[in-house]
């Protein structure tokens with residue numbers, strides 16, 4: 001889409017839709033279970049050209065929550081809808097609804113059983129990032145110089161019912177501004193909200209004039225100091241990419257023209 005001159009906003013929404021549909025990732029089909037054994041999904045999207053954003057929280061029926069977020073962005077107001085009302089709004093706007101069980105996979109069900117068992121044994125803190133997390137996100141710079149970011153998640157395995165993370169919170173898990181960068185985060189959502197993570201990267205680039213690399217690393221370090229796992233993907237207005245994380249690994253990749261990079265652990 002980007003090589004054909006398409007818009008960053010459409011490209012990130014499309015990329016995240018693909019990831020939501022892929023059972024390997026914790027978003028859409030393959031989302032983590034909450035502790036009651038069903039799925040509540042969060043997603044958002046932001047357009048760096050206009051500063052518009054859309055988000056949904058704790059939705060249970062929209063097949064692709066990121067598309068509901070995109071539709072809200074297009075409508076402009078409201079920006080964020082949650083729960084059943086968001087599901088109904090999205091369906092009324094022509095988006096596909098599916099049974100909640102269609103987000104389930106065997107491996108996520110096993111992860112829930114393991115996590116509940118760990119909690120009983122008091123070893124929940126030792127669970128791997130893989131067991132708990134796996135939010136998906138995409139950022140893009142298009143040929144017209146516009147930036148956009150999108151994020152989608154099932155949250156973390158065995159989260160409390162009704163818990164909302166950073167992914168639908170604009171400025172925490174998602175941010176895009178054509179003057180600076182586009183950011184999408186994954187990790188302990190509560191800490192992303194407390195550090196206003198994605199927006200802080202933008203601020204550090206805009207005011208002290210830090211590079212994307214320095215600002216993104218500082219944002220991850222702020223979460224490290226709070227003892228949380230964090231990672232992000234970001235691109236700046238010049239096309240520089242930053243993919244910092246403080247965990248064992250992070251599934252990540254970028255593509256620029258005919259160059260491509262994918263990695264899980266360190267290089």
Ligand code: ASP
Nearest residue numbers: 133134135165186187189
């Ligand atoms: N950030 C997500 C949340 O807290 C979880 C994750 O990234 O895996 O909901």
